[in-house]
Amino acid sequence: MGTLYEALQLILQVVWFVMIVHIIMSWLINFQVLNLRQPLVASIWDGLSRLLEPVYRPIRNILPNTGGLDLAPLVLFVIIIILQRALANNAGFFYGM
Secondary structure (H helix, E strand, C coil): CHHHHHHHHHHHHHHHHHHHHHHHHHHHHHHCCCCCCCHHHHHHHHHHHHHHHHHHHHHHCCCCCCCCCCCCHHHHHHHHHHHHHHHHHHHHHHCCC
């Protein structure tokens, strides 16, 4: 069961990292440091968006419209932190202690 605990923690960390990369990339695109006409940048951006959009969409449907400010990543960060803390607080269940 310890492997399950570590796998869940790893999944949450990977999602966290992918979100950070997506957010930084969106800033770089908006400030025109990166250009979506470059094939590599466009393919990375498309891949990250395809990964995260199914997770963001239900959160965006619940949140009120804030115009140009997207709060879905912030809400997802809070959810990930809560899940990580819940897993850490219940680690004894996974390790049988």
